[in-house]
Structure formats: structure tokens, C-alpha cells
Amino acid sequence: MRLSTKGRYAVTAMLDLALNGxxxxxxLSDISENQGISLSYLEQLFAALRARKLVRGVRGPGGGYxxxxxxxxxxxxxxxxxxxxxxxxxxxxxxxxxxxxxxxLTHSLWDDLSRQIYDFxxxxxxxxxxxxxxxxxxxxxxxxxxxxxxxxAA
Amino acid sequence: MRLSTKGRYAVTAMLDLALNGxxxxxxLSDISENQGISLSYLEQLFAALRARKLVRGVRGPGGGYxxxxxxxxxxxxxxxxxxxxxxxxxxxxxxxxxxxxxxxLTHSLWDDLSRQIYDFxxxxxxxxxxxxxxxxxxxxxxxxxxxxxxxxAA
DNA sequence: CTATTAACTGAGTAATTTACTCGGTAATTA
DNA sequence: TAATTACCGAGTAAATTACTCAGTTAATAG
Numbered sequence: 517m518r519l520s521t522k523g524r525y526a527v528t529a530m531l532d533l534a535l536n537g538x539x540x541x542x543x544l545s546d547i548s549e550n551q552g553i554s555l556s557y558l559e560q561l562f563a564a565l566r567a568r569k570l571v572r573g574v575r576g577p578g579g580g581y582x583x584x585x586x587x588x589x590x591x592x593x594x595x596x597x598x599x600x601x602x603x604x605x606x607x608x609x610x611x612x613x614x615x616x617x618x619x620x621l622t623h624s625l626w627d628d629l630s631r632q633i634y635d636f637x638x639x640x641x642x643x644x645x646x647x648x649x650x651x652x653x654x655x656x657x658x659x660x661x662x663x664x665x666x667x668x669a670a
Numbered sequence: 671m672r673l674s675t676k677g678r679y680a681v682t683a684m685l686d687l688a689l690n691g692x693x694x695x696x697x698l699s700d701i702s703e704n705q706g707i708s709l710s711y712l713e714q715l716f717a718a719l720r721a722r723k724l725v726r727g728v729r730g731p732g733g734g735y736x737x738x739x740x741x742x743x744x745x746x747x748x749x750x751x752x753x754x755x756x757x758x759x760x761x762x763x764x765x766x767x768x769x770x771x772x773x774x775l776t777h778s779l780w781d782d783l784s785r786q787i788y789d790f791x792x793x794x795x796x797x798x799x800x801x802x803x804x805x806x807x808x809x810x811x812x813x814x815x816x817x818x819x820x821x822x823a824a
Numbered sequence: 825c826t827a828t829t830a831a832c833t834g835a836g837t838a839a840t841t842t843a844c845t846c847g848g849t850a851a852t853t854a
Numbered sequence: 855t856a857a858t859t860a861c862c863g864a865g866t867a868a869a870t871t872a873c874t875c876a877g878t879t880a881a882t883a884g
Contacts, residue, residue, distance in 0.1 A: 519671060519674075521672075521843095522841085524780055525843095528776040531780070541859095543858095553844095555844095556846085559860080560843085563862080566861090574860075575850075575851045575852055575853095576851060576853050576858060576859060576860080577859065580860085622682040622685040625685055626685070629746065633673070636787070645782070648782065649778065649779045674870090674871085679872095697830065697831090707872085707873095708872065710874065713831080713832070713833085714872085728830085728831075729830060729881050730831080730880060730882045731828065731881070731882045732883090
């Protein structure tokens, strides 16, 4: 498993689709502006997402992107794996011999952990995130009553 | 949260200490050989780990590294945060205004997820990993049902 | 006391990944 | 037909990863 800013970009972009894709397709330009990512980089990310059928593109004016499946059928792990090209699972299985046993043991422990994280993220869908977020009704600036999570330092 | 090969190196190295640090300190040379990482790179990683008191160094012949605390008091999140310099939490809180609300919402959803992953990894200690690994008694090559996990190297 | 060991430190750099720029083509709509 | 937007690929700047090298301290063994 791997968790980088690239994966974050992909997840937030997909969230953007989940939130705004109800009425019509969302353009990459919109996402680019919303998320502060360059258009070309988004195109690269969406090429990977499209290859995994996580999004569907519509050309022409009024076009843009839709989610490829309902939001409750897209897990965070799906998204991250799509852009981060994760495999690299037990690398000492083939080329690296593990005669010593020690190296092999630590690697298999890591793979075990990696698998746990993967399973964890497989159980969380885009829909889950959106639902959990809406239920809190937290907008960044909002901060109504007692909470005051971060009070205007500057 | 961030999960890179750098974090993996740190975790497997710490696992190495947890597994071999019983009798005496473990040298970076040993770890370097076990894990296939260069000595200098390990020194960099251990500088960060030492700064967070996750390891304790002993100089001179017969020296090496110990865990800074018992293995059941060191979480995976501790290790990863030490080397990956993670902070970057809700980046739209200060400099980026979130008038649109859209960008802000996706970011806060991401931060929410990031927090979940962090909590998940905070609950897993080095000792947990080792215990879980031993209980499975999985060696990479061996896979014979009887023991074999410590097969005499040095 | 001397030599060796191994932790520490820091500057410099190759390799890789991230993120972007640019210049296009293909499909769709008005 | 013209505008729009997905789609495509080569080239590159910036950042991070991972390493080499060249030392210095501290502790131990002889």
C-alpha cells in the first residue's frame, strides 16, 4: 500500500465528482480550479482512473466526467491503487532470496500490515466519506457554536 | 498521513530491532544487510528516529541501536510520522480561503480520512506486528507447517 | 595508550517521482 | 462551422528518495 499526495489528489477529485456529478458531468477545468491542481496533471490522473473504469468521460461542450459506478461501490483503495500503481507485494518472494530468514520475516510482517491498511481502505467508500462529512456539516469557515476548532489565529 | 517506501524502511528497520535487540544492540550494518538499504540512508532515517526517542544509540565496539521504548509502546504511526515529517493537516485553514466551500469540503473529507488512517496505525504497535507474525509462523520460503522461523544464520 | 569499532554529522549527487507546460487530435454540441 | 472538452504524448522543472564520500566523536578491546 502506498499513500501519497498523488493519491490524495485522486481521492479529492473523485469526491468532487461524487458531490457535483448529480446534475451533469464535471469538467476537469472545474476540478483543477477547485483543487488547485494543474489541468494536465489531472488529465494524467483521470487517464488512470478511466482505465480502471472509475470514471466515465463525455466529450464536447457540456461534457466532463461522471463516476464510473455509484459512489457506494467505489472504495478509497480502488482510487489509490488506480493512480499509485500498487503491487510490490512481498518483494522477496522471487528475486530476493531469504536464506537468512530475518529479512524475510520483517518483509512479511510489513506485507501483513500493508494488507491491513488495504483492507481498511477497501471498506471505506466515497459515499461513506460524503455521508460522514455531511452529517457533521462541517464547512471550513462555518464553525458555528461551541466547537471553534481553529480560531482565527492570523 | 503519508505512506511511502521511506516509511516502510523505517518500520522494517524497527522490526529488526524489535526482533534482534533482545541480547544486545543491533548495528546499522546488520540492518543494512538484512533489509538491503544503504548504510548512509539508514543513518539518516535513524537520526530522525533518534530525535523522536524511538531508538537509542550506543557507540563503540559492540554498540548499535536499541528500541527507545518497549515494543508495545511504539506505534506504527509513531515511526512513520518520525521519518515522513507529516503535518500538513487541513491545508486550507490558513492561506487558502475556502469561499467556494467546495474545495474546502473535499479537503476536510480527506483530512477526516487521513485522521482515520492515523488512528488505525496508532493502535498497532511493533509488538502487535511481531506477535501476529509469530503466531502465523510464516516464513517466506519455508511454508512447512512446523516451526523453522529461526533458522540459524550467524 | 592505541587501534578499532560503530554511532554520528554534513555536503554533494544520482535516480526516481511528482507535477507541470506545451502542442496537438478526436468527438460532440450549438 | 466554430467552440468546447475529453484525450494523447513528448519534454521538463521541482521535489523527494536514496546513495556516496569524507569526515568526527565516543566507547571498547588489546
